[in-house]
Amino acid sequence: MNYTYCVIGGGIVGLATALELTERDPGARILVLEKERAVATHQTGHNSGVIHAGIYYQPGSLKAGLCRAGAEATKAFCRDNSIPFETCGKLLVATNPLELERLAGLENRARDNDISFETVSAARLRGLEPNIAGLGALLVHATGIVDYRKVCEVMAAKLAERGAEIRLGTQVTVITEEGQSVHIRTQDGGTVTAEMLVGCAGLQSDRIARLAGMDVRHRIVPFRGEYYTLPRAKSNIVKHLIYPVPDPDLPFLGIHLTRTIDGRVTVGPNAVLGFSREGYKKGSTNLSDVASLVSHPGFWRMARNNLKSGISEFRNSLLRRHYLEECRKYCPSLTLDDLGEPGAGIRAQAILDDGTLVHDFLFLQSQRMLHVCNAPSPAATSAMPIASMIVDRLVGAREGEGHGNTVS
Template structure:
């Protein structure tokens, strides 16, 4: 019997596994990943940004984890010679209304203890000759990294410290007793563990539901579609370029992102995905569709965001519309600049009343802990998330004081 089993081989699961293994080296710790490789879904398909935490409500777990996560991610990459760059981020206001929103974001960033500075229009043009805007807000600490490489290094450290990773191990059932937890796998195998931590991302609600913890929420998948800019545009920006977000919408909008590979992407949009883990434009899963249709919160969310949803769908369907959204602040782009790039799918927890869960949502039973919602910036925040779960494990599982931390 394993002492602690962790479900999920994305960055949250592997960071937690490493933290638990280091904190309690005398315990047996095992990761179960349903795919043949780690980080194939949200972790391996995100923008690669190391966020600073400008947008998040002061006092929220998002704000705290992101602020600590930026420093921890940069430190981890430095210690292990992994690629990263703190190229900075510019939020660009294209209208008077967005300038007002930019002022509010400046205040929020400072409440969160972040180092940011306003950039007037003249300086914006000096910093970014190819970007059009009335003003900007610079976050110099924001950076980029390769989260897949980070996961692989964490996994190497975890197994080197005695941890075990089992791939192709999809969990289909969880049964908890006073003494242990039994896991049923798709292969027919049954595994026993004393304690369980679930970091299941797009399937978080299903595993939480097996433990009676998901009566009031469900995961609704949103697809983020990107384009890679043509090679001639590899130096079109010096920073990460973001629009000023509409506070009434749940996503940040299309942005230009410098990538560790030396190229630039634009995106993502945010369209309802018809499957949780299928990435083609028309890919669908009957199981996933049926689950959404049965959940009343899905229909309430759909109704509340119908106008923005239709706009996102139109931008997805017509590349020229997508281009116009990009040209609003980068007018030099042309249709031929938009080249194919892999899409990603974001796991968004939605409550039964239709409200979106904007912060981290963590629930537990006597022997299990579930990360039910890990929204962006979960990749940036992975190390603080792992430390938080370590502390929850100590309290709930009545473990001794940790030996040391990540």
């Protein structure tokens, strides 16, 4: 069958892109292909559910602007579609003098990013959160929580209402760009032809781009974010989200306490190298994914550059008492028995040949295709403005502004 646009990937970025296309091009025939049996199966359905305010990002940067716009758009979408969410606020807690110094820098960043916050003394912190210990904190008012899987289910329903087609359980095996069309073959033997293709394949984004003949010079490396859910009896242990002050020398944020929209509290995640891009159980290994890791020179360079933090994260993963030590920095009353039901999400981290972790957007584009190879955290919060940016690029390519196999 012939379509105007084909979107590969039924996560929140793919679905938001398809929705944006229905707004910009109402007469278009739109198809979403998702290899799993449900939308939001991987990164979107396994994330923390936080609606981020954007305090961490460089003022004036694309990520900062997209995060602020995305938080507003996400909350508006939830209000318009009766999706439960809560703006509970986030406390960035300093637990030592160095972190207290870094907190001052975050205050300046919050002002520059026009993010509402309060400086919280140690005494006020005890009043706000009696179970949390710290020398001081920043309270970021706009941070919220939501179930992004539910957001995606509503997006999928709206797409169906607007005449778009979503095919679940449909894996793409061949992509060929020829002249004015892109031909997509699927595992069931079917063939789809589209004028434009958008790849939003997350953990498989490099493979889909390579399948399409793009010049892929990065590799997706999976990082497991392992967390524990506290017992129901501890669901009121915090009123806000409790986050660390980021260490600029570390690639990931660190363990924190997160309230969820279903009334629970999780602690985590850590960030350990995964040996399966889609294996959520501890110890999951996929030989193809391991081969992809070890054959990439950038992986070894990245590993050498982050050896110390990597060892620490693996130690915390293997030994619950070490994991507990990280949690008790903020919440000293926690015990090993409180580390209840385990869970994990997997982050698709793009790594370049020189070992650089890609923290910005990475697109591969041709005349008829746009592959989103890296949509940096917080992609779920920012999904709607990211979708608008993707569609801007698509429209430019369709109108003849594409310039071959481009990277940005």
